[in-house]
Amino acid sequence: MSIYPVLWAVDHAPVRDAEERAILTALVIKGDFDGMNCFRSYGTLAGIARVDAKTVGRRCREMEKRGILRRQTEHLSHAWLRIPEKQRPVPWEVMIPAEWFGPAQLADINDQRASMGRPPLTPENRPSLAEAPPKKTRADKGSKRPKKADQQVDDPGTDSPWVGIDLTGAEACDPGTGSPHPGDYQSGPQGLEVPQPSKSPSESPSEELAPSARSAGDARRASTGSGARAARGGSAASGKRASSRKKSRLTADGARAVAVVEGAVPPSLLELLSGRTVPHTWRVSVLRELDRSGRTPKQLADRVARRWVRHRYQSKLLSGQGLDNPYAVLNALLAAGECPDAGCEDEFLIDTGAECRSCEGRKAQRGRGAVPTQRSGGRAWWECRTCRNPKLERREPKPEDGVCQDCNDEAALALAGLEARLKTTTTEDVND
Known part of the structure; x- marks a missing residue:
C-alpha cells in the first residue's frame, strides 16, 4: 500500500457520493503503489462501506464506465493468482491520472514500475478524468410540504387524563407537577405534588393529589429508572470487579514462587516494559504454568533464562535490532513447549537430561x-x-x-x- 493512491481516492477522485468514495478508498488501501492489483470481494467492500454487496457491484461498474476503474488483465499479483479460481474477485486498476503526481513522485513510481516490468505512467495510459456527474435531485425539491386537512389545532396528541375536565385558576395554567415550599426557611421541601385525577374510583382524594406526605427520599426510592441502573451498574458491577480482583490476588506461597521466576527475567527486557516490571497477568500465567506442568519455580526460572539466550533475544538487543514486542517475548519465555511429552523441557527430559525422542522425530519430519x-x-x-x-x-x-x-x-x-x-x-x- 502507498499513501498516494489513498490521498487521491479520499480528496481528489471524481466520485459521485460518499458510497463511491468509501468503496474506492477500501479498494486502493489493499492495492499497489501505482493503483494496480486492487482486489477485494464485494462482501468485504460492502462491510467497509456499510452498503449491500449488490450496491458495491453496481457502483464499481458505474465507476468503470466513467474511467475511474479498469479491469486488470496484465501484471497480476501472486497473491491474486494463489486464490482459487472460483473465488477470485475482480482485479481493478484505479486510473489515477499521471498529471496528478508531481514530477519527482512520477519519476519514482516509474522507476519502481520499470523494476517490476511494467510500462511507465504517461498521460496516454493514465489520462485525466472528467468531473463526477451531478446527483439526482428530489422530485419534490423546492415545493412546500402540504398541510394535513384533518389536522386539529386543539388536538392534545395523547390520551391525557385531563381531557374533559374543567380546571380553573392556577390549575388550568399548569396541570403538571408542583413542588410546594414551606413558609419558613428552616423547613425542608415537602416533596412533589402531582395533581392528576385518579383513574380508579376507589382511591381517596389524598392519594389522587400526589404524595405530598411522602418525603423526597421516598420518592427517589420509588423510582424505577435510576434505581434499576444503580442495581445493574453500581454496587452489583463493583461487586463483580471486586470479586475478580480477589480471585486474581496472589497468595503468600504464590507470590514467593512468582518472585523466583520473575527474578530470571533479564534486566534488559524489563527496561522495555511499562513501569520496568512484568504485568500482573504474566504473574498469574506463571502460577497457571506451575500448576499445569508440575514444574518447580526454579525449573521455570531456568526455562526463562535459557530461552532468552537460545532464542537470540539478547543478541538482537546487542546488535541494535531491538525487539518489536517485548510483551510477546515475555510470554514466549514462559509459554509451554510444543512437545506432547509432559516431561520434555525444550527438547530435553526434565528428569534425566536426555534428548526427547518425540522432539527428534518431529525435527526429522520438519x-x-x-x-x-x-x-x-x-x-x-x-x-x-x-x-x-x-x-x-x-x-x-x-x-x-x-x-x-x-x-x-x-x-x-x-x-x-x-x-x-x-x-x-x-x-x-x-x-x-
Missing part, C-alpha cells in the same frame, strides 16, 4: 536435526550444542566443543557489549 539418508544424499550433518540447529559437515566442520560459529559470534558480541557497558559504568564512577 527437515531439522538429523536428516534422513535418502534426503541427505550421504552428506554428514551435526547439531550445534547451543542453538540445536543442524550444520553441514562439508560447509562447517564440527568443532571440538560442538558450538557453531554463529553461536560463537553471538557470544563474542555479547561479551563486547558487556565490556563496553562496564567501561561506561567505571568512567561514570570516576567522574563522580
